[in-house]
Amino acid sequence: MQFDRKLQLATDLYQFTMGNVYLQDGKAAEEAVFDAFIRENPFGGGYTVVAGLEQVIDYIKGLRFTKADTVLLKKNHPEFSEEFLTYLENFKFEGEIYAVPEGSIIFPFEPIIRVKGPLIQAQLVETTILSIINHQTLIATKAARIIEEARGDLVMEFGLRRAHGTEAGYFGARAAVIGGCAGTSVVETEAMLQRPSMGTMSHSFILSYDTEIEAFEKFVKYNPDNAILLVDTYNTLEQGVPNAIAVFHKALAEGGITGHYGIRIDSGDLAYLSGEARKLLDDAGLEDAGIVASSDLDEYLIKDLKSQGAKINSWGVGTKLITAYDCPALGGVYKLASIDGKPKLKVSNDPGKITNPGCKKVFRIYGKSNDMALADLMTLEHETIDVNEPLVIFHPVYTWKKRTITNYYVREIMVPIFEAGKCVYDTPSILEIQAHLRDEKEGLWPAFKRMINPHVYHVDLSQELWSLKQRLLSEVE
Amino acid sequence: MQFDRKLQLATDLYQFTMGNVYLQDGKAAEEAVFDAFIRENPFGGGYTVVAGLEQVIDYIKGLRFTKADTVLLKKNHPEFSEEFLTYLENFKFEGEIYAVPEGSIIFPFEPIIRVKGPLIQAQLVETTILSIINHQTLIATKAARIIEEARGDLVMEFGLRRAHGTEAGYFGARAAVIGGCAGTSVVETEAMLQRPSMGTMSHSFILSYDTEIEAFEKFVKYNPDNAILLVDTYNTLEQGVPNAIAVFHKALAEGGITGHYGIRIDSGDLAYLSGEARKLLDDAGLEDAGIVASSDLDEYLIKDLKSQGAKINSWGVGTKLITAYDCPALGGVYKLASIDGKPKLKVSNDPGKITNPGCKKVFRIYGKSNDMALADLMTLEHETIDVNEPLVIFHPVYTWKKRTITNYYVREIMVPIFEAGKCVYDTPSILEIQAHLRDEKEGLWPAFKRMINPHVYHVDLSQELWSLKQRLLSEVE
Structure with a gap:
């Protein structure tokens, strides 16, 4: 397993600071209810797609503190009482968690996760839950928007190199698939997603050969099942596509293509180039050849390219998806809703920030x-x-x-996830989660799914x- | 250790696809040189701060493939030859790596990392290197910009809940400290950074008590060394600050404050509120009380608040730093510069994209x-x-x-990092890296460090x- 890392210290110090006070002040066991929710949909959109719950469950299940943890905390934080450090060493989450299943659509102010339990415990889990949910929900929502505008075309996630580190690339790929992507380039996801990762070739592959056509020939020879050739290293229409056509003709004649084949365009005017490339391919009798486009794509560009009649069959989306470029943070918060039986709200000068x-x-x-x-x-x-x-x-x-x-x-x-500290939820597979989102989207009028100015x-x-x-x-x- | 996770599969599939061709085509051992570099400084700035090298070194040192890896690859990718899978099982990086040390300032098109080695090896490490370097370099540069505008004030990194997952929060905090932050709220960093994490309290702490003043009293009682009170839960100037003053007066009289004390303002007009709060504190004889501000801060807002004479001593920066909000991806690329003794460049219709x-x-x-x-x-x-x-x-x-x-x-x-596969570099401590950046910035004219429209x-x-x-x-x- 790649991701058995423990997250008990992947949190803000103030959770411990407050826990230390609660314990010494006799408040630790008071029953608290916290809600994790967003205040607005990201990307100016009309809906938000929940993701990350599986990792939250893993976190809560594994939430323990080692002696090494408390030794470090004691050394760096003399304000922490022995009572508190001992409490941590014996820590086990004993509360109740309700949550919206992954792949569900939610709206602002609705609890995504509701944690009820002893104040000290329900407070302590805040940051880690938010960090996981904010990230994956953001990327899943971005992916869902892109899928919406791709109108049935295949969309692949290719953004690992621009992700906020390799873990963000890994879980970002997971969220992208939940949002509807057909796959990802991240090899590490194969075990998790139960499907092969995807990819083509880079410009350096072409450059490493003396000629483009030699690079194409060799690539097709060893990839007869998925012969997608990157045609923009030198000159897309004057050299790349003609070379690809020559190689495809030869390979097809010799039985050297046994699966998908086609071209990828990674730069330039994708509307024009894809249209001209399509003509060249069709004129050469290669109507089966697919055209993959990549190059800083997002839902806006895909919609625009489609409206221009771009001849693109599938889309490789990278940076803009994996970083949620136009809205790179989801503002999910975790707010106290009740303590010791007393309902609470957070007032604010801004009426839009008052909690329920x-x-x-x-x-x-x-x-x-x-x-x-x-x-x-x-x-x-x-x-x-x-x-x-x-x-x-x-x-x-x-x-x-x-x-x-x-x-x-x-x-x-919301459905029950933990009852009295015990997980009562069976996490669906990624494909089930992806299918759930499709159902959710089908049940939502198009006006709410519009890319711009959706109905509220x-x-x-x-x-x-x-x-x-x-x-x-x-x-x- | 929290981060012993192995990254051999944290890469794009196409690295393996190309490696498989290179090996079967007899090209695997050709000597290749690749450069990792950026094409422009992020944030419209005039410089970029390198970070992430330590994690790249850990990755290269630990780069091995297990039998489980090759079994999975074989199952999902029948195009991979036995020869290639066996090669992976015996893989060890044997090349040379030169790199710019962390905390250094670099500029567009300069190699940050230069990898020279057998083509198959130098190609294979592309994505993981980029993912690590792109992320940490981005955050370190953002932090350096914020530090520049804070003009000597203390800046703390508080963004974990909005990071792209917990690992992005962890390494993002590392990069933020390299960029000049005095610390981070992320507890998990304490072992890595060799310093305590930082924090105050949340609104839920205040709400969990019947009254604000009771919450303040209890917090000070158990945190006499760092009594920073969040004053904006109800009404900052009419209630929060007066309550804080009352609690400070009582605690000071009783010897109940033994270190830092002060207030944190997390909402509203920070220029106005901090000025008025300063007056209230000073009028109460509490000139020692600090004022911490937080609330979607970045270099623009900090500069603006300072220009308005805001009375803020230290700054808690979260979302905008940890996600590099206004430029959430660094476009670092990894390009072939030479193969088998032949220098190579990537041409492009866009002259700005032609490589060296x-x-x-x-x-x-x-x-x-x-x-x-x-x-x-x-x-x-x-x-x-x-x-x-x-x-x-x-x-x-x-x-x-x-x-x-x-x-x-x-x-x-650039300095040598790996020679013939062996690491020859001693990674400095984070504080040494932070100090190196200070030196680098001192050696750069202010015109290049300007927040907007810097000199090129x-x-x-x-x-x-x-x-x-x-x-x-x-x-x-």
Whole structure:
């Protein structure tokens, strides 16, 4: 296994600082509820795709502190009490975790992960959970946007060299596949994803031969099943494509191509070059030859190239996906919702940053006639919905904006992951997660999936949750 | 150790695909030279700070393939020959690596790492080297820019929760410290950095108590050496700061503060709030109390806040640093410069993308009178400079732009790292690397360090290298 590294210290110091106070102050065992959620969808989009839960589960399952850890903490932090260090040495997560399964679509302010447990434990896991979820959710959402604009074309993830280190490349590739990519170039993912990694050749391969055509011949000879030739090292249309055609003709005549074949264009005007290359290939009778494009692609460029009629069959996406270039951080936060039975909210001068109090859950409401999502309703944990009654929901700020929903069914979007410290969840395979996202996207109207200026999906509060929030706000003011 | 994970498969598939061809085609042993370099400085800046070499060295030293690796590769990639898989099982890097030490300043097109060795080996290490160097160099450069604008104030790295996963947070924190940060919140770094991690408290700590003042009292009680109170949970000036003052007064009177103390402001108008908070603290006789600011800070905001006279002593920088938010990918590439004794260049329609051929080195030229860097000169490996003679350098494109340099000395910026597969380099400590960067920055005129529109530092080619490049270009055309 490549990723058996333990994450107990992959956190911010202040989690320990606070834990030390809680323990000495007798507060450690108070029951706390924290929600991990986002405040806005990334990329100006209309939805967010959850990813990273499997790694959060692995983290929580393996969360222990060694003697070496506490020796280091004691040496560097004399403020930590012996009681606290001993507590860490015996640490085991004993709380409850509910979460939205990977590949699900969520919206701002909905809990992605809800942690309920002793304050000291529920606080301690904050940073690591956020670091994992913020990263993979960001990349999965970016991938989903790219897949949406590729309109069924194959998209491959090729960004490892630009990732924020090799682990970001590895888990970023995982998230990209969850988001809908057909595969990744990262060899290390083969065991995890249960599928071969993908790739072609680099410019240095061509340069290492005296001539381009010799490089092509040798590549095809040893890769008869996947003979994709990079044609832009010297001159794409005047040399690269004609050389590729000559090599393909010869190899096809000799039975030297037994699978996919085609060309890759990695630079220049992809709309023009792919169109001209397509003509050259077709004129040479090579209608089967595919055209792969790469070169700083993202959803905007893919949409634009397709609108120009670019003749591209599959897309290699790198930097812009693996770094989520236009929005490289997801602002997921982890906020206290309840302590010792008392619901809490975080006030802010910015009304958009005020949190929702109490232990909550979220219902997604679907129309019975078409299985499309109509809205989400956030409620307190004990609330239920009688689907035989009309459901009145209202905007949480402009409360006069009301909708009455009939002929519907509901689904809770969070499921139990840990109960009393024990994992009760079977993680699906990556392909199952990918398929789940496809279902989720099918249940979402196109207006919410638009690349630019999407319609805002309604996430309303139940009357009881709304009233609780108003009461707490007025108490603070 | 947290990071003993092996990286042999943390690469793109095409490295193996090409290696398989090279081996079967009898080219594997041809001597190749590859350069890793950038084409432009990130963030629109005038310089780039190298980081990540230590992890590259660890990677090369540990680069082996297990039987499990080759079994997986064979299963997923039937095109790989037995000969190739056996080669991998016996793989050991046998080449030479020169590199620019960490904490050094480099400029576009200068080799950061130069790998010379059997083609199959020098090709295979491309992706992993780039992934490591691109990430850490990016973050170190961002940190250096922030440090420059903080003008001597303490800057702390707090971004783990927004990093691209926990490893990006860990090595990102390393790079941030190389760039000049005084520390990081990431506990996991304590062993690596040989210093304590840093932190304060979160809003949830305040909320977990019935009142803000109780939370403050308890925090100070158990953290007398570092009593930094987060004052913006309810109302910074009307409640948070007055409560903090009351708690500090009481604790100081009782000897309950034994080290640093002060406040942290994490939201709102930091210029206004810090100024007013400073007045309140000073009026209360607490001139010693520090003010820490955080809240989406970067070099632009820090410069702006300082220009407004914000009363901030130290800066907690998170998201914008750890993700290099405004330029989240460094475009470092790895290009073939020579094969089998033949210098190579990659042509491109974009003249800015044409590479420099041959096995090269770079001299930095310093004025003897002031030890300031004057220009860099890239030469072929065998070239020398006689510092007793005037040196004529010229612009590589506008060749009529000439400078004659006298009274100078030179330093080669690359040093040997591996010779015949053996590491010959002692990695300095992080503090030594950080100090090296300080020296490097001192030797660079302020015009090159400007945040916006910096002067462009000259990187010229020797006459011999320039002539070689022109000859190869004309051969291609």
